[in-house]
Amino acid sequence: MTEQTQKLIWESKNGNQRSFEQLIRQHQNYCFRIAFRILLDEDEAKDAVQESLIKLWKNLHKFDYSSKFTTWLYKIVFNSCMDKIKMNKRKANNKLDNHILDNIFDADFSMQNNIENKDMASIINELTNQLDEKQRIVFTLRDFESLSINEIAELMNSTENTVKVNLFYARKNINKKLKKLKVEWGAS
């Protein structure tokens, strides 16, 4: 945590809204990425982040520096997302949000066959969304958002071992299905 962030946290804890605004501007993007990975819907993710940041303002006085600030914040985001999933009684969509999907399709993978790789990317996204919820969340947070195993375990109130088991099955499932698709393409 930088000295500036520490200062912003301290001032925000003491009710300084300007510092709090700076603090949330620093972290909102990453919060959104996490929320989006879990909810797979841009608007839902924005709502979840907004709710989380309001919760952060209300509960910042409870932050006692015993854990990393980001882990503490992401946990709030994670819990808001879980609440949303429970409240809406829906599992994650099988489709990625269109706006984000466009971004993914437009991304330059700097590989030889761009079209094929874009397809591969969309297929992996598709396969990711077919995973069991826990596997999907662990997989996306670890492989797409580079959170550590320990951080994910903390967010999910789980153990590192459980996280690793979920990660293993997620990666294995994706690889297996991809292999199957490749075989089918080869045959057609």
Next chain:
Amino acid sequence: MKCENIEKLIYLNNELNSEEKTVLKSHLAVCRNCRDLFDEYSETSEIINKLSMIDIGLSDQNEIAERVINSINTEPLRYYPPVSLLDRMIQILLAPQVRFVLGSILIVLTGLFIFTSVKDYNSIKDLEQKYNQEIYSAAGLDNLIITQREIFETVSGLYNFVSGEDNYADLSDDVIIIKKSTLNELVKIYFEYGSASLINIEKQEFGNEFSFRDGINKRELELIFKSNEHVLEELEKLEKLNMGN
């Protein structure tokens, strides 16, 4: 190690410790199937890695921040006044760990205080018992009870001897008792043969005190307090000296 166990190491290859990495490497060197799986997943992993680099951040950086700030402005949230240095210190003192340490120290100090008080009380009781007789006699002004401390104070210039009734708590093994008669004799000698201005003894009504005023010197005081017998010897010497004169 069996291939099914190696499979886990392949999929978790970026989470392995050095020992697991060595196991994986040695196995891949001898097992073609596992090597194929490793290569296959490496390709997949590479695409996943590239997917992770795609920016899915917020398109509008102000949207959420502004909504949050507006929301906290309209909601009557808990007010946090600026924290003064004193508040900050109080906060630190109220931290659970600090409270535990301070509480422990307080308990230990209280225990120590009670222990020493009881000990003092017992020693006072012992002294009371030991010197009971002398104290009562002293109160009746038959004797003077003088502790080493008082001698010291006297030598330092207070010139004040306490008969013991009020100060018996100070009695120690160094206590010396001088009979009033002895003292009177001593004083008489001083009046007659010493410098009359050196000593003036009077009984003060309120405290059974004898006070020496004016210029009695250290040696003279030492003579008085060394012991009764010694005092008597000195008195005899003084008397002989006087008779000689």
